Amino acid sequence: MSFLVCRQLQKTYDDGTEAVKGIDLACGEGEFAVLLGPSGCGKTTTLRMVAGLEKPTRGHIALGGRDITGLAPSARDVGFVFQFYALYPHLNVEENIGFPLASMGLAPREIADRVGEIVARLGLTGLVGRYPRQLAGGDQQRVALARAMVRRPQIWLMDEPLGTLDADLRLEMRELIRAQQLDAGIATIYVTHDQEEAMSLADRVVVMEGGEIRQNGPAAEVYDRPVDLFVAHFIGSPGMNFIDGEIADGRFVAPGLELVLDGQVRPGPITFGVRPEFVRAVVDGPLRATVKLDEYLGASRNIHLEAECGRLVMRAEDERRFEVGTEVGLDFAPAHLLFFDPVSGARL
């Protein structure tokens, strides 16, 4: 059963900008849902409407069976996290973390218990008496996370909380957020533009674009079976490769490429999609391409290629270098080819 339900949620700003175009969104009890999309897709506006920081133009929001559409933010019992704030310099670690509970008027005994619990889980026990200036940067962030997540609201709403952090700290904080959330079992909606972050955190990924939801499903589904060209390109790093061509006589035909297909695909103009990890360099592959750039990534390489039918990226093993300017043959893993309607963009 869904715990948070948004129905036909819409936001039009005074200047006529339609930021969110009537979306239906649900989040189950204890579920971690990620709203993912580029700048301006409406993800933050959606989150802010759930928090009560923006008033919807139309639509309804219910939390735990109660309509909260007209309620003030403070009456909603939501925990809104938009970044892990600077700590209060005059309070020690314990007091910083206990601050939100003290503001709620909790008894000192209960505050001490709750703070003790989260401090132990985040490995901060030895630091409780220290002041922020006495902490290393990473520990400051962990304390800030503890403070943001010490309260147990009905739902957590997080708006790119890790956006300003360095990469290594971001990874660690991401895992801590997920561990805290799993442990507390509190429904969470998390907003990000980073598809990798979304994939790693989410029970469910909600891909948004232009104020609409494009796809809503588990990470693996969004990755393996994207509903359209936008999702296929946005998810994955780099995104899916596309080749425009035509289906005729059971073959996919594009400039410089002819592929015999196993299954039935409807005839006519079509866009062929394949992820970089399913492109392989094979001496007698059906497509000839020239290496434009070899990007070393540590665990693998992205080989950027140019063929008669367009640009492609191949994910290759880290030990195999590809010299810029050389020609390679390419083949595609047959089980992983997708086809899209070139006009509507929908996957066929």
Add this chain to the structure above:
Amino acid sequence: MAAWLQLRGVARRFGAIAALRGIDLALAADEMLVVLGPTGAGKTTLLRTIAGLETPDAGCIEMAGEDVTHQPPAARDVAFVFQNFALYPDWSVRRNLEFPLLAPGRNMPRDEIEQRVGWAAGLLRIEGHLDRPAAQLSGGEMQRVAIGRAIVRRPRLFLLDEPLTNLDAKLREALRVELALLRRDLGIPMIYVTHDQTEALSMGDRVAVLDAGRILQEGAPEEIYRRPASPLVARQLGQPAINILEVERVGDEWVGTTGVGLLAAVAGDGKKTLGIRPEDIAPDGGQVPGVVRVVEDAGAVWILLVDWAGTAIRIMTPKRRGFAPGEEIYPRVNPQRAVFWPREEENR
């Protein structure tokens, strides 16, 4: 390789903080050096010192064989691209691009100005936007204009300070590739500063890892990734982060903290710190059992969090089969990819 830019013992202090502590660096005329480091490492100060915006307290800087340590920025003929684009928002793209060429004393003929603006706009694929006000551009287009404004001058040296950091993840990925292609066409030496390990590995001919004002290691991306000089360097590169285990040589094996043999020993003795990247541990084929705790879907690969030999390790593995939390597996470390360091005196 004759160095075009040479830094010798460059130091810079701000009050009590030593931002740079004796930097030695060399850059060849056609080279791209990426300086990787966390916030506060001294990256920006290093660039500003090379540009002449800061004067070093000690050491010297040479460009093309000439000592420029005390030359003003203008005399160095260096271009700087910042994290925030700093365009004139009301001006057209064309006027923004022309501006650096109109500096008094340059007296550049009109047709040459137009030729250079056309050249930069073509390289950066912003020809279609030349007459639009900068404020109407998207973030990615603005950053391209900012880069264009730096290259029209055809400076002797190009300094880029986290130019992609403020962009959406997807756009960052696209511009990263464009910059890598662009730099081949430009043939101007570049120093690129970032905290993003993907950018460092994929864009640099060489990478210098900076921490607390010191260069910890410098070398080809493959070398820094595969043979990091210390755990501190190792942790700066790789996603997910490298696994670090304490081991001791017993007989012909390296034994972990719980006393079980983790991998065969070829050389070395005593107590060591072992570094092994997540992609260099296979989930099967080893001797010591582990339990899968978390299975993360990272799109092209699985990332497994595994309790193994008394510690938590991460394994990155192709999606050849599925894994379930609670499953028993037998991880196998690729001994050729293991890195050993003298045991660290932990002080954190």
